[in-house]
Amino acid sequence: MKRIACVLIIGLQVIPYSISAQKAVEVNSNITDVVIYLDAASITRKAQVNLSEGRTKISFTGLSPYIDFKTINIKTPEGVSIESINHSNNYLSKKDKNEEAEMLSKKLTNLEAQQKAISTSISVVNEEINFLNDNRSISGKNEAVSVQTLKDASNFYGSRIKELRFRSLELSEQLNEINKKTEETRRQLSIINSKPNSPTGEIEVLLETTSPKNEVPIVVSYLVKNAGWFPRYDIKANSLDRPLTLVYKANIRQETKEDWKNVKVKLTNSEPNVSGVAPALKPYLLNYGLLPPRYGKIVNVVQGRVTDTQGNPLPGTNIVISGTSIGTIADTDGKYSINIPTDANSLTFSMVGFKSRTLPINSNTINVVMEEDEVMLEEVTVVAYGIASDDYDRSRKSEVKKEAPKPKITGGAVTESGIIEKPTSVEFELEKPYSFESENKSQDVKLLTYEIPAEFKYSTTPKVDKGAYLWVNIPEWEMYNLLDGEANVFFENTFTSSTLIDTRKALDTLKLSLGVDKSISVKREKVKEITKKQLIGSSKEETRGWKITIKNNKIQDIRITVLDQIPVSVNEEIKVTLLEKTNATVTPDTGEVRWELTIPAGQFKELILTYSVRYPKNRNLFVE
Structure with missing residues (x-):
């Protein structure tokens, strides 16, 4: 398998303790380029350092803890040699979720304070309601209570109770909303705290120069896991007689513990290290003891x-x-x-x-x-002499330009020049810089939008599934650089189904299932008048008959393929005879029966499939 560029090891030498113990100078570096593989990413960092005469040890800190040390590649200008490279993880300076966890903890504390305040307000309102209820009686020991006094008291009681009960209801709704937010925040905090803390990666490089040098450019690249991408598609068809629109998207994830800010991005399907799915018929083999x-x-x-x-x-x-x-x-x-x-x-x-x-x-x-997996990466030292080679520069020399007709691109983050085809892979170079934070969320990037001439056709296999599946045939599909992936299907701006783009078995034409069209009804039923069993001399003969009805309820004509089957005998004693097939074609080896039909709008067609099976009368055979 293909492997990312790594440091060229020319020889090994034991570094004296006094030199290896030299304190490293921390340098500030920025990620400038990222190549994202299906399940990994190659990171390129750049820095400028000042070097004294002789040996200087520099340290790249705050890196991802998931670096594959075998892929570390250091690039220096002429006059600066690399004496050694040391990779390790720093467990004392952890680059973890502290910032996000602290933010959520503060949010949770604030929500809990709001809970207490609202609960207290509800208690005060309820106490006032209880007080009014306990003092509703109005009486005087020495004098009668006037009607006006009773009226005023009643009005006060009624209006105040109404006001308090509405206030209690309002506070209860606020409390319910706060309770929901509190529970969501606790769940998020629990998820973050459940993840193990991660250390930070560090790369120490011992450089040597014969004279002092200022602002020396240093480039370091390495491979990290916990990042990757996979393709997703939107297939849009406004009509069966118009071109297909295919939106090619990349679902990108990265949890490398280092943010990618305004970086140049390439996506590739190469390896750095080396239901709209229609059913298929199985051969119906006929023999004693075999079931359909x-x-x-x-x-x-x-x-x-x-x-x-x-x-x-x-x-x-x-x-x-x-x-x-x-x-x-x-x-x-x-x-x-x-x-x-x-x-x-x-x-x-x-x-x-x-x-x-x-x-x-x-x-x-x-x-x-x-189950949790504690990452235990040991410190590894690699010693090298000379300047490491850059595999990416060499790989560009092997690029192959396609001579086939170019597809029509109508939009996206990748231009025609950003599609780099290689002998065993394809790269998509995003035209503008992008930012991807290290988090457990994925981000969709719309790479390309193609307008594709396509042919639409239906198929049905009523023995297995009564649905009529709409298919689209895409000729010369290789020019679109499609990879296997899920696709959402839209017809007339309405989502209808999801399907798969599976190129592994495609030949000159890529066939995609767009799901079931419910406006086409399919029935398969046994013809009782034909289905029978009889003795003929020393043999038994069983006859089976099936009627298939397809009705086109659409306002336009359709073309549809109908598939069925007859059993295939694997024993000379068993004879299968096809009696009626309604102009179908039959494949003898598999028993597949195929009809290619054109059904006008609002019309239907009936198909008859009849066959007989003859075998010795002293034997038992299961015939469907």
Whole structure:
């Protein structure tokens, strides 16, 4: 697998204690460039330092604690040599969630104070109501109470009680709102406190020069985990006879413990180290003891919740279909939902500070409990002589320009010149600098908007699913540099479904399922008059008949592919004979029966499929 540029090790030498113990000079550095891989990121920092004659040790501090030390690359100008590089994590100066936790703690304290104040006000109002209720009786020992006195007292009591009860109701509503905010803040604070504290990364470099030098440019790059991206798409179709609009987006996450502010960003699908999913038929093999293929509950979508061992939600957890770039992120309650391609086997769950988990896809609901993982990175020293090479400069020389027709780009953060195609990968270079804070939230960036000429067509497999799926065929799809990912489908500015862009099996044309169109009805029913069983000499013969009805309720004509099947015998004693197929084509090896139809608007078509199975009468055979 491809590996990020690392320091060229020419020789090793033991550094005398007096030199290695030399106090390092801390330098200020800024992140200028970031290359984001599907599950990692390459960081480039730049700094300017003043060097004395001889040896000077400098230190880059406040870095990510997740640096892969083998990928550290130092670049210096001519006349400055690199004597050694030392990477370590500083556990005394932790770069963690203190600032956010402190802010939430202050917010919680303020909310709790508001709770007490409102509760006190409610108590005062209730005490006054009780006081008025206890003193409602008006009487005089020596003289009668006048009617006017009773009237005045009644008016006072009525108006005051009404005012107090409305005030009590208003305060109760305020208290309920404060209680909700308090609970939300406590939950957020609990999530932050549940994460293990992280140290800060440090890189010490011992440089040597024959003369003093000022403002020497130093470039350091390294690979970090806990960052990555995956593609997402919006597919928009306003009509079946107009071009398709495809919005190519990048869902970017980064929890490296260092913020990326106004940096140049590249996205790549290379590796630094080396339900709108339509059903498919299975071959119907016929033999003694064999049952017809079963179509259990198809797992097209998996959803669930990700929590820690205490039951707290883990928002920002990365969920990826293993072996693909198809992924999603858990929401603030730890809940997620992801579309599943037909050949997917497992999901991988990863979260900073927790052990990654890979689980098989055997249900529509997968709830996951993540265990904490204490990161223990040992201090490593690498000694090198000379100037490290820059693999990125060499990689640009191998760029390959595509000679095929260029796609029509109508918008996005990437221009045509920002698409860099390489022999085994593609890069997207964002035109303007971007900022990404280190947090458990993902950020969508609209990379490109394509206008794509496309062909729309329907298909249905009524034996498995009565739905009529709308498909779009995209010719020469390679020019769009599409990666596997989830897509939201919009028709006439209305969200209709979600689907998958899966390029792994695509040939010249990429076929995408846009989901079920409910305006097309499909029925498959057994024809009782044809279905029968009889003895013919020494054989039994069973006949099966099916009627398929497709009705087009749309206001325009449609083209639709209808799929069914007949059994395939794998025993010479068993003979399968196709009796009626209504102009269908049949694939003998698999038994697939296919109709290609054009159905006018408001019309319907009926298809008949009939076959017989003959086998020895002394044998038993299950025929569907």
